Amino acid sequence: MERSGTSTPLADAVQGLTLELVSALRSGGPFRLAGSVTGADGPDTTDGPGLAAVRVVGADAVLPSVLRRTSPDPDDLAVFSRAVHAYPPAENASPASVWSHWAMQRTLLRLGASFDGTSRHEAEPRATWLDDAPWQSLTHQLAVLAPLATPGADCAVARVARGRPVDVARGFVRAVRRRDWLQAAGAGRWLVLLDGVPETLGLLTGLEFVAQMGGDDPRVALQVEAARLMRAGVLV
Amino acid sequence: MTDTRLIHTVGTGALEWLHAHRAGFRLEEDVDPEVGFLERFKPVGELAVICKVLFREGVAGSRQTQLARQLLDHAWAHTLDGGRMLVHGQRLEPFSPVPFEVYLPFKELGYSHPGIEQTFRFNHRLESYAAHELSPVRRLGLSAFQRRFGLPPQPPESEVVGRTWLGRTPEPWTVEGHLAYDITHTVFHLTDWGEEPGGLPTPLADYLATWLPAWLDDWLDLRRWDLLGELLAVDACLPRPTLDERAWEGLAAAQQPDGAVPAVRTMPDDEDPDELFDLVYHPTLVAAFASTLATSRALTRLTHAPA
Numbered sequence: 001m002e003r004s005g006t007s008t009p010l011a012d013a014v015q016g017l018t019l020e021l022v023s024a025l026r027s028g029g030p031f032r033l034a035g036s037v038t039g040a041d042g043p044d045t046t047d048g049p050g051l052a053a054v055r056v057v058g059a060d061a062v063l064p065s066v067l068r069r070t071s072p073d074p075d076d077l078a079v080f081s082r083a084v085h086a087y088p089p090a091e092n093a094s095p096a097s098v099w100s101h102w103a104m105q106r107t108l109l110r111l112g113a114s115f116d117g118t119s120r121h122e123a124e125p126r127a128t129w130l131d132d133a134p135w136q137s138l139t140h141q142l143a144v145l146a147p148l149a150t151p152g153a154d155c156a157v158a159r160v161a162r163g164r165p166v167d168v169a170r171g172f173v174r175a176v177r178r179r180d181w182l183q184a185a186g187a188g189r190w191l192v193l194l195d196g197v198p199e200t201l202g203l204l205t206g207l208e209f210v211a212q213m214g215g216d217d218p219r220v221a222l223q224v225e226a227a228r229l230m231r232a233g234v235l236v
Numbered sequence: 237m238t239d240t241r242l243i244h245t246v247g248t249g250a251l252e253w254l255h256a257h258r259a260g261f262r263l264e265e266d267v268d269p270e271v272g273f274l275e276r277f278k279p280v281g282e283l284a285v286i287c288k289v290l291f292r293e294g295v296a297g298s299r300q301t302q303l304a305r306q307l308l309d310h311a312w313a314h315t316l317d318g319g320r321m322l323v324h325g326q327r328l329e330p331f332s333p334v335p336f337e338v339y340l341p342f343k344e345l346g347y348s349h350p351g352i353e354q355t356f357r358f359n360h361r362l363e364s365y366a367a368h369e370l371s372p373v374r375r376l377g378l379s380a381f382q383r384r385f386g387l388p389p390q391p392p393e394s395e396v397v398g399r400t401w402l403g404r405t406p407e408p409w410t411v412e413g414h415l416a417y418d419i420t421h422t423v424f425h426l427t428d429w430g431e432e433p434g435g436l437p438t439p440l441a442d443y444l445a446t447w448l449p450a451w452l453d454d455w456l457d458l459r460r461w462d463l464l465g466e467l468l469a470v471d472a473c474l475p476r477p478t479l480d481e482r483a484w485e486g487l488a489a490a491q492q493p494d495g496a497v498p499a500v501r502t503m504p505d506d507e508d509p510d511e512l513f514d515l516v517y518h519p520t521l522v523a524a525f526a527s528t529l530a531t532s533r534a535l536t537r538l539t540h541a542p543a
Contacts, residue, residue, distance in 0.1 A: 136453060166446060173450040176409035178457075198446050202407035209409070 013053035017061065018218040024064045025225040031064040034075035054083035059103040059147040060222060065111060066150055067229050072111055084108055096144045098125045099157060103148050106155075127156035138164060139171020143186025146223055149193055151230055158193075165196040172206065181214020185223035192231045204231070238481040240534040246488050246497075247527025248300055250520045251290075253495030254283070255303040258310045260513030263321055274325050274334045279517055280311050281338035286525045288341050289429050293532040312347045319349025326355050331364060333378055340381050356385070366390045372399035373418045373425070380425045397426065402440055408447040413463060416451060419444075420466040427473045430529045441475055448474070452483045461490045462499040465522035472529035479530055487523065497523045 017036050024031035037050035054061045062080055065072040072080070084105055089098045102125055130138060138160070142149075148157050161168060168190055175184035188207045191197050207224050214220040261283060263276050287304045290296050296304065316322055319339070326335040336356045339349070359365050360382065370378065376396040379389035397403040401415055402422040411419070423444070426435045436444075448471055455464045464487055471477045491497050497519040498504065506512040 135449070170447070170450040170453075173409045173447065174453055177411075177450070177454045200405045200408065200443055200446070202409070205407060206409055 009049040010052050010056070013049040014056050015218060017050075017053045017057055018222050021057070021060065021063060022218050022221045022225055025067070025222070025229060032073065032076060033061055034073065034079045037079050051079070051083050051086060054080060055087040055104075057147075058100045059107040059150075060226070061104075062107060062111065063147075063150075063222075063226060066107060067226070067233070077108070077111060080104070080111075081108055095125065095127075095129050096141060099127075099145050099148065102155075103145070106153075124155055127160050130157065130160045135164070135167035135170050136174060139168055139175065139187050140183060142168060142171075142190050143175070143183040146186035146189050146226075149186075149190045149226075149230075151193065151233055161190050162194055165191070165194040166198060168194065169197050169201045169203075172201065172203075176206065176210065179213070181210050181217065181220045182223070184210045185214065185220045185227070189223045189227040189230070192227045238479045238484045238530075238534070240531060240538075242488050243479065243484055243527055243534060244295070244531045245527075246484070246491055247524045247531065248297070249491055249495030250497060250524035250527065251300055251303050251307075251495070253492075253520050254517070254524065255307055256494070257509070257513055257517070258307055260510060260517055261307075261311050261315045262510070263315060273328050274332055277322075277325060277334050277338045279521075280315050281334075281341065282518070282521055283307060283311055284338070284341035284345060285429055286521050286528075288345055289431075289525055290528050291345070292431060293528050295528060295531045295535060308342075308345060308347070312342055316342075319347070319352060322349065323352050323355075326352060330355075331359060331362070331368075333359075333365075333368070336385075337378070337381055340385055344384065357387070360387050360390070371418070372396055372403075373401070373422050376400060376422060377425045380428065384428070393426070397422070397437070397440075402443070405439060405443045408443075408450065411451060413460070416455070416463055417466065420463075420470050423470045423473050429525075430469065430473045433473055433475055436473065436475075444470065445474055445476065449478065449480065452480050456483050456486045459486075459490065459501045460499075461487060461497050462519035462522060465497065465519055465526045469522065469526035469529055472526065472533050477530065477533045479534060484530070487526075491523065496520050 020031060020036050023029070033054065037048075037054060059066075061083070062072055062076065065076075084101070087101070089101045093101075102122055105122060130141060133141065142157070142161055145157055148155060149161075168187055172184055172187040172191060175181075175187055185207070188203060188210060191201070191203050192207075197203060207227055210220065211224040215224065261280050263273065265273065267273055267275065287308050290300065290304050312318065316338075319342075322335040322339055326332070335352065336359070339352060339356070342348075375391075376393055379391060379393045379396055382389040383393070400418065400422045402419045423436060423440075424430070426437075426440075427433055428435060433441075448467065452464065452467050452471070455467060464483060468480065468483055468487065471480060487497070490502075492503060496503065496516050499515060499519045504512065504515050506515060
């Protein structure tokens with residue numbers, strides 16, 4: 001990601017966390033969320049940019065554990081849990097924001113985070129706003145909600161995606177044509193999980209192309225790496 | 237579903253403009269040899285192809301039919317001088333396929349010049365003619381024209397189609413402007429400009445049904461009206477046209493009150509009428525073509541709709 005003159009501590013923290021995630025996914029090496037956040041906020045801060053960055057990155061902040069099906073370190077889980085509780089969605093939050101938070105809660109529970117006794121999983125939000133969405137905005141929304149695209153994850157958003165593989169594939173084409181690499185990478189991540197994607201799409205080379213053109217942005221690289229690993233997992 | 241009246245109106249407006257500006261279909265005898273005398277034949281041939289579609293589909297009103305007939309008469313009698321300009325052009329470039337390509341639609345519409353047909357038949361016997369290194373889509377078009385003229389297509393279209401871009405159904409996200417024109421022309425040649433939708437092999441029709449919506453969306457956003465018009469014509473060549481509402485509304489909104497359609501974004505502010513014609517005739521002709529095919533498909537759909 002290009003650093004602009006207007007970068008903020010939060011943007012820097014998001015970029016730093018994302019880069020660490022990409023590196024961990026690529027190398028298969030260790031990833032310590034607690035280390036990343038402490039590095040940004042200092043040891044005792046509870047609401048610094050590092051923690052806010054975890055909320056921005058969402059459920060992907062623990063993606064290495066999710067994809068490797070391993071338990072994160074308790075310190076990492078504690079940090080993740082703190083971000084979930086510190087940044088609940090506002091009353092009038094967008095559906096994407098509500099879903100993103102819900103995804104974090106679900107991930108927290110899946111990773112066994114009842115340790116603090118306060119985790120209470122909110123009911124699954126509704127996905128009705130996606131049901132009638134044209135394929136263009138459907139793909140855009142799904143790309144925003146790419147952290148929901150994980151193996152075996154079932155939720156209303158994933159069910160909508162599963163029902164519209166051709167529409168998401170069209171959205172991928174549209175995003176690539178528009179040079180919107182982040183949207184293309186997010187859509188591609190969903191597509192590796194869907195049945196019924198037209199063979200002619202050339203999804204794998206398409207993802208390579210997205211990485212080649214947009215991979216300097218760690219957010220793009222993260223989605224492409226996630227897609228690549230999930231694809232490899234599916235093939236095993 | 238798109239309002240059929242809107243689709244139809246785009247075509248009537250376009251034809252009015254083409255008729256009013258028919259003097260723009262002109263040749264330049266003292267043209268720079270680097271450009272070539274045959275360069276200006278293309279618009280004339282395209283006009284004949286589109287007018288043939290208009291007569292064939294039978295959805296034009298009596299005024300449209302009259303305008304189209306007058307346009308063709310003008311192009312044949314004045315621009316081509318009853319075919320003599322084709323003979324002249326062929327003498328300047330004896331082995332060029334262009335005079336043949338321009339002549340064929342006129343012949344199919346009842347205009348003819350027996351003298352030049354002899355030259356065409358001679359050319360088609362030349363090994364050089366078959367060996368001419370053309371792009372696959374152009375070769376496909378020439379084979380289709382040979383078939384329509386009553387000559388054995390060399391090579392047969394079925395052999396050429398697999399060498400075109402579309403014939404290989406590649407990654408749809410790689411399509412750029414020039415590739416998109418190759419796609420549209422492959423479809424036009426395989427379907428005889430919408431006459432035979434069945435001429436499109438099923439895998440290609442499926443491929444287009446899947447990806448055409450993404451391309452329509454893209455070139456609508458880019459306001460590339462010329463290409464959008466061609467893609468809308470492709471849609472109307474498919475077994476199940478979508479008659480894409482947003483795209484048709486965009487094209488209709490881009491059309492000027494006098495019927496002209498800009499190629500890209502807005503009308504050029506060229507004051508020279510010939511230069512303006514050269515910039516605008518093609519998208520306007522394409523709009524008439526797409527409108528005629530799509531109107532015809534919309535009406536067919538109505539007749540087959542459950543009561």
